[in-house]
Amino acid sequence: MEEQKPIQNDTTSPVPTEEVTSTTPVVEITKRSLRVQTWRKIQQNSAGVVSNGIFNRIPDFIDNDKAAALLAETAEFKKANKIKVNIDRALDAVKLQVLAAGKELYLPGTRESNALYLKVECPAEATEEERKEIIHVQDIQKSRTEILLENKIKFDLVVIGSCLVSRDGYRIGRGNGFADLDIGLLIEIGSITPETVIATFVHDLQVVDNLPTNLFQKYDTPVDLIVTPTEVIRVAKPLPRPPGLFWEILSERRLKIIPVLQVLKENEEKAGKIITLKEENTDVESSANKRYQRRRRPYRPRQRRSETQSERPRRKRQSGARRPRSSKKSEASVTEDNNKEDAPQKQNKRGQQQPGKRPQKRRPNKPTSSKDRFCVKVTNIPKYIRVKDIKTELRKREINPLYITWKGQLGKCYLHFPKLEVSTELDEDVSSVLKSLSDLSITAGEQNETCVLTTELMKFDAKAEQARQDEAVLESHSSQRIESVDTTTV
Structure with a gap:
């Protein structure tokens, strides 16, 4: 690995300090603006893994193996047996450390399954390359065991990714709300208890001293432990966690995306609990990029020229138009014209023959033989x-x-x-x-x-x-x- 340049970490403020004048526009500080500033900071300092991208996601960063090694040396990690790690690629180094330590690794459930989470099955004698293949498996039938709602367990440690985190425990994610919803679900069913440690895994550039508290809502998840490639930060005074799910801010669309939420809702309603969802489906996924959605244009049949249009005489050339070429031809041009006349003809779009080109066979879109x-x-x-x-x-x-x-x-x-x-x-x-x-x-x-x-x-x-x-x-x-x-x- 090439030697990395030293990183200048500005932890005094989440917003870069710039010269302020009387004409400087006032920029409102929002979670989105802080995310963009952090992504740009990582990009400018070449601290991100470019192959995974930086913007609009939990950024993967260089020296994440060093941060994973520091996490493995903490007392919280050594004491934990059942560890759940989010699916973000930035957390792959943590997953490998969990498997190497022989601990139980759990991942979030998929959208095609009613599983609450997935247990990763890894042989104890597996090599490092085999572990990498296991954590990247997409099929839940391979190296995965579905844990349903009735078989829930209690976690000792939960590791989530972040875009920005403060030393006093406030966390800002990528903006789609799935991490906070997952934590609220685990608290609701009892998989996360007050003894469970919630840790985040970030680069030093993603850590600031404090964040505006007015940006955070009752469903935002705080963290207890922050691990970077250079230090381990333990929050001195842990912030209160959300008590569970807030059904009134969830819509039917979000329940369709996460099937286990629908199962939990049905169980709660059978037990006599009245659940009211949000009427409008405003919690649309931010990953649906509309730039790449294909726009379907209505089919408009091509209009053929009528006989009156085809018989209409051509307009005369206006004054100043380009003069036609001389009718005199050299012997070479006459020979070339004769060769064109002898060459096979090709039809154009209107069925007329074009001189000098061989007809090309139309390539079929599908097999024409019915025997295969x-x-x-x-x-x-x-x-x-x-x-x-x-x-x-x-x-x-x-x-x-x-x-x-x-x-x-x-x-x-x-x-x-x-x-x-x-x-x-x-x-x-x-x-x-x-x-x-x-x-x-x-x-x-x-x-x-x-x-x-x-x-x-x-x-x-x-x-x-x-x-x-x-x-x-x-x-x-x-x-x-x-x-x-x-x-x-x-």
Whole structure:
């Protein structure tokens, strides 16, 4: 590792000191402004890991292995047995230290599961490379054990990331509120007790002496322990923690994002507790960057020129326009023109021939042979269902078609599967696919509606293949927009 430059740490104030004049505009101090200042400070001092990014996230920083080593030497870490670490990549060094010390490592649950948290299963004899692979596994079925709400445990140590933290325990996260919500949930169910230590893992540039207390709300999580690459800071007077969840500031959208919240709400209501949620869905994820959302433009058919327009004479050249070239041609140009006339012709967009270019074969978007696949037709698809919803449901059922022909505007799609031959009798592969798709249903849309889809096996021969192609041509002309072929991997 290259030798790092010494870092000048300004811990006197969270806001950089600048020369103030009578014309200096007054900038309101908010959590967002403090985050941006911290991200810029890390960037200017080259203290962040560029591959992971800095802005709009918990920043990963250099020398995080030194900070993890300091954390492993603390009495709080040595005493702890069950340790929960947030999923941020900046905390990977902490996860490796927990596994190396032989302690139980827990991670937050996923959005596709009702698990409260996930226990990481790592063999005691695993090497460092194997531990790195285990903590980066995305599939919860590998090296993970789901801990449901009824099997909750008590944590000794909880490590969370931060964008900015003060020495008196105030913490500012990345801004989406998931860390505070997770802490409130763990306090609500009793997984975090007054004896549980809440620690954060940051760079020295992310630590300040104090923060404006008026920025913090009742649900903000304070910390008890701050670990940097150079020091361990213990908060002298721990701040009060939130008592649990505040249902009145949560909306239905947030409960859909975190399924275990919906399970807890149902259990509380069965026990007789009255829970009222926020009516408006204002707690939208900040990670949804609208810049990269694809905008769908309405299809407008190309207007052909009428006969009167095509017969209309061209306008005469205005005065001062460029003069036409001389009609005299050299022998070389005449020879070149003759060669162009002898060359094969190519049609342009209007069907006219263009001289001097060879016709190119149109590249098909999908296999034209019907002997190398079988196809399942899915119908009864509502307009609010997208192809990604179909793919998600197919992954859950472990069905992997070769590609999907999507005709959602017409309420159907085709699932193409690789196969050597399709006979009149259904073999095991076809039967297993049809059995898995027999009760195909999808829940999606703003109203969270559930629709049951219909599946049908399509058998191809020469006549059926031609009929299918003719049907696709007719549908493309009659539909309101151009139908696309989705050939992405499911």
